[in-house]
Amino acid sequence: MSKKILHILSSPRGGASVTKKLGDAIIRKITAKYPDAVVKERDLAADVFPHLNELQIGAWFVPSADRTPEQIHAIQISDEAIRDLQEADIYVIGAPFYNFAIPSTLKAYLDHIARPGITFRYNEQGKPEGLLKNKTAYIATASSGVYSNGPFQSFDHVSPYLTFILGFLGVTDISFVRAEGLKIEGIRETAFEKGVQSIAIA
Secondary structure (H helix, E strand, O other): OOOEEEEEEOOOOHHHOHHHHHHHHHHHHHHHHOOOOEEEEEEOOOOOOOOOOHHHHHHHOOOHHHOOHHHHHHOHHHHHHHHHHHHOOEEEEEOOOEOOEOOHHHHHHHHHHOOEOOOEEEOOOOOEEEOOOOOEEEEEEEEOOOOOOOOOHHHOOOHHHHHHHHHHOOOOEEEEEEEEOOOOOOOHHHHHHHHHHOOOOO
């Protein structure tokens, strides 16, 4: 059975991006296991999602048949992004550390895809239920320091946030692949290769 892979890039560094290189390595390992896999790429640095505004949010709560042309146009980017997520089996998300958190481009994207009634809902008991089910996510992260363990672990606001928000949307099979310590002498020399070696495809 062919797998559909959605590769989400959030670094503006293009081919020099470590998270892009890590994401590419993850995809190579996935396609080695699933040779018929189809990869779709969304570059958030090139295709920038705007910050949410009143028109977009308001359109979410209007039945699709009743939306004005302006509302339809305003949420088109959100609808397309969600369709990509619904169709994909595997997400590969590049999430570099920017000031201990994710880039604003990635946060804007996540704001557009967290849509009530489409990617999540609240059940009869008032509990949230994610609607992006049976998906697998690999998060490629890169950082100048070491945050997966040690004295600076509490400074990592990338993995806790992405684990929470993806879980909220129904994605609970999540793996992090890290290239960390990229500015630390004695660690940086092997940081990327260690990240690649840690990739485990289920």
